[in-house]
Structures are given as structure tokens and as C-alpha cells.
Amino acid sequence: MSKNAIIAGLVVFVATALFPFWFNIGGSNAAPEIELSERAKAARYCVLEKYDMRAEHMSLLDEWRDSVVRDADRLYKGTNGKSFNMSLSTGEDSCLGCHTDKEKFCDRCHNFVSVAPYCWECHTTPEEVTR
Amino acid sequence: MIHSRRSFIKAAGVSVLAIGAAPAIKAVAASGSGAASLPSKTRRPEAFSAKRWGMAIDCRRMNGDIAGNIVKACRKANNVPDFSHKPDEDKYPGLRPPKKDQELKWIWEESYHHAFPEMEDEFLADKFKSMPFLVTCNHCKNAPCVQACPTRATFKREDGVVMMDFHRCIGCRFCMAACPFGARSFNFRDPKPFIPEINPDFPTRSKGVVEKCNLCAGRLAKGLQPACVEASEGTIVVGDLEDPGSEIRALLKENYAIRRKQELGTEPSVYYIM
Numbered sequence: 001m002s003k004n005a006i007i008a009g010l011v012v013f014v015a016t017a018l019f020p021f022w023f024n025i026g027g028s029n030a031a032p033e034i035e036l037s038e039r040a041k042a043a044r045y046c047v048l049e050k051y052d053m054r055a056e057h058m059s060l061l062d063e064w065r066d067s068v069v070r071d072a073d074r075l076y077k078g079t080n081g082k083s084f085n086m087s088l089s090t091g092e093d094s095c096l097g098c099h100t101d102k103e104k105f106c107d108r109c110h111n112f113v114s115v116a117p118y119c120w121e122c123h124t125t126p127e128e129v130t131r
Numbered sequence: 132m133i134h135s136r137r138s139f140i141k142a143a144g145v146s147v148l149a150i151g152a153a154p155a156i157k158a159v160a161a162s163g164s165g166a167a168s169l170p171s172k173t174r175r176p177e178a179f180s181a182k183r184w185g186m187a188i189d190c191r192r193m194n195g196d197i198a199g200n201i202v203k204a205c206r207k208a209n210n211v212p213d214f215s216h217k218p219d220e221d222k223y224p225g226l227r228p229p230k231k232d233q234e235l236k237w238i239w240e241e242s243y244h245h246a247f248p249e250m251e252d253e254f255l256a257d258k259f260k261s262m263p264f265l266v267t268c269n270h271c272k273n274a275p276c277v278q279a280c281p282t283r284a285t286f287k288r289e290d291g292v293v294m295m296d297f298h299r300c301i302g303c304r305f306c307m308a309a310c311p312f313g314a315r316s317f318n319f320r321d322p323k324p325f326i327p328e329i330n331p332d333f334p335t336r337s338k339g340v341v342e343k344c345n346l347c348a349g350r351l352a353k354g355l356q357p358a359c360v361e362a363s364e365g366t367i368v369v370g371d372l373e374d375p376g377s378e379i380r381a382l383l384k385e386n387y388a389i390r391r392k393q394e395l396g397t398e399p400s401v402y403y404i405m
Contacts, residue, residue: 078170124335
């Protein structure tokens with residue numbers, strides 16, 4: 001009578017395979033809300049459109065790094081006609097110059113999706129300097 | 132309407148041609164109007180540029196005080212850690228004490244017989260024995276460190292600056308073995324606790340990365356002189372070696388200048404006016 005054993009095995013298998021789904025039922029897994037700083041709100045524009053920025057900021061930063069370090073080109077003129085200082089953390093017109101609160105802007109999403117970019121090992125955040 | 136095989140094939144052929152030509156037509160149309168809105172990356176208008184950057188250090192006017200200020204200014208501008216600095220106990224508790232032989236240097240003082248070992252002489256003039264000689268990366272024309280780097284983290288920029296992309300350094304230290312001037316330092320530990328005051332205009336480094344003088348490339352790009360030049364009271368000049376009208380070329384034309392370990396053929400770009 002292997003029928004019962006097979007069914008029991010199937011039940012265990014399905015339960016294990018679906019573990020991530022039933023484990024998270026009822027939990028709050030809503031994506032975190034990021035908070036724009038006053039400066040960023042006032043500016044009303046960024047280097048790219050909001051959704052492009054969300055999806056592409058890492059490759060944009062990668063491209064910027066090569067351009068700055070290797071070609072000494074440090075001024076970026078975007079498709080929106082605005083100029084930006086190609087820097088993550090130095091100066092008023094850098095990424096963090098506008099998005100002043102790293103914890104509320106960068107870290108919330110990064111923590112939610114479990115990525116730990118090592119940018120901050122070297123690039124100092126404004127708070128770190130004043131602290 | 133009578134459909135012959137012939138007319139069907141004709142119509143099909145024209146359709147295939149039209150579909151095939153569409154992307155090409157679109158591309159031609161777009162190049163007329165859309166080019167202006169493509170993003171661009173350029174130098175800042177105020178940036179300094181040169182064909183080949185070089186440095187001249189006037190040793191006749193150099194003294195211990197100026198040299199000390201220069202080293203300090205370099206550390207401050209580039210966030211080079213200082214192991215004599217006591218780390219903040221609250222922020223970094225339980226740190227092991229730093230080792231002197233693991234210190235990090237971008238520019239530092241050296242005695243004549245260390246800076247120019249092959250030119251030592253039994254009857255060397257007394258004044259050279261006590262003079263401080265500032266040594267740093269020579270931004271060699273034939274830089275051995277560039278050839279040694281397996282990841283191209285160290286590379287030669289078109290304007291002659293031997294640069295490092297710290298992101299790309301894997302800490303193999305081949306460059307340190309290749310450099311005949313000992314101009315490179317390795318971060319054996321996190322440098323941050325030993326930086327007295329972090330300069331927000333330049334990133335720090337992390338453990339496992341090699342670093343060295345980059346001729347303040349970031350400052351040059353903003354139209355500022357390197358930090359050492361600013362603190363040097365006129366004893367250091369940085370300029371274009373390939374421009375016959377530059378200040379550095381005028382200095383080299385009128386004065387006797389030597390370079391370190393010239394016989395190795397790396398063609399250093401740092402000159403010492405004696």
C-alpha cells in the first residue's frame with residue numbers, strides 16, 4: 001500500500017515548496033516609502049525620470065564613475081537639459097547634496113531588497129562628516 | 132478582382148521592402164531632431180588641462196616648516212589617514228594600535244640619500260645632507276605600476292596623470308612591488324578612524340585597497356591647484372611639461388633640475404630644482 005506514503009510525501013513536498021508563500025501570508029511586506037528631502041522636493045527634477053532613476057541609477061553611477069575617474073569629464077547634461085556634478089557625495093550639486101538623508105532615501109529600499117552596496121565604505125555621507 | 136500568382140508575389144515583395152526600410156527611415160528622421168537632447172558628459176569649463184602634467188619642487192627654498200605644511204595639506208585634502216592621530220574611543224571602540232610600518236603616505240619628507248640613493252657621494256655638499264626632500268608619485272611617462280596592474284585599476288590618463296580607480300583595486304599589491312619609488316601604500320585596515328577630520332570633497336578608502344598621489348585630479352578638474360602647491364609658498368609648481376610657454380618649463384629651462392632614479396627609464400615627471 002504505497003498510495004498513502006505517496007500522498008503524504010506529496011503533501012510534505014508541496015508544503016515545503018510553497019513555504020515562502022504561506023510563511024509571508026498576513027505579514028506586512030509593503031514596499032517602503034522613501035522620503036524626499038526638502039531640497040529634492042523643491043528641485044522637482046532629477047538626472048533621469050523617476051522610473052528610469054529607480055531602475056537605472058546603479059548603471060548611471062557606474063558610467064559616471066568611469067567618466068570621472070578615467071576621462072576627467074565631470075559635468076553631465078541630462079536629456080532634461082539640466083547640468084549635474086557627476087559625483088555621489090561631494091558638493092551641493094551631487095547626488096547626496098540634494099538627497100541629503102541617506103537613511104530615508106537610499107537605505108530604506110536597499111534594506112528592503114537586501115542589497116548592501118559598498119559605496120558608503122568610502123563615500124562619506126554629509127551626516128557622517130558633521131557627526 | 133483577379134488574383135494572379137504574379138500580382139501576389141509583386142505585392143508581397145513591396146510589403147517586405149517597406150517593412151525592412153522602416154527602421155532605417157526612422158533612424159534618419161530621428162538624427163535630425165533628437166540629437167540635441169542626448170545626454171552629454173563634458174569637462175567643467177573651469178577645469179585645468181595639460182598635455183602632460185608635471186611637477187617641479189624648488190629644493191633651494193624648501194625647508195622643514197613648508198614641507199610639514201605640505202604633507203599636512205595633502206593629508207587633509209585627500210583624507211589620507213594619520214597613524215599618530217588618536218581615534219575617537221566612542222565612535223571606534225577597541226581598536227588595535229596602528230603599526231608604524233603600515234602607514235599611508237601620498238607625499239612625505241625624505242633625506243637626500245633615500246631620495247637619490249644612486250647619487251650619494253662621499254663628498255656631498257653639507258647643505259644637501261640636512262635638506263628635506265619631498266617625495267611622491269612621479270607620474271612616470273613609462274609607469275611600471277600601470278603595466279603591473281592586472282585589473283587596470285591603475286592607469287595612465289591622457290594628460291599624464293597616473294591615476295587609480297579605487298573601486299577596481301583588488302589589493303594584489305603588484306603595483307607596489309613594481310614602483311621603484313615606494314610611492315604607493317596599502318590599506319591594511321579601515322583608514323577612517325585615523326582621519327582627524329574627514330574632508331567631504333574627497334572619498335576615503337577602504338581596507339584592502341592601494342592608494343597614492345593622484346596629483347589632486349579632482350581639484351584640477353574644478354580649476355584648483357593641487358593641495359601641495361597651495362600650501363607650498365611657491366616652492367612647488369605643477370604645470371604642463373609639453374607646453375613650452377608654461378611656468379614649469381620656464382623654471383626647468385633656467386635651473387638645474389634632477390629626477391629620481393632616472394636610469395631606470397620610467398621617465399618621472401617630478402623634477403627637483405637643486
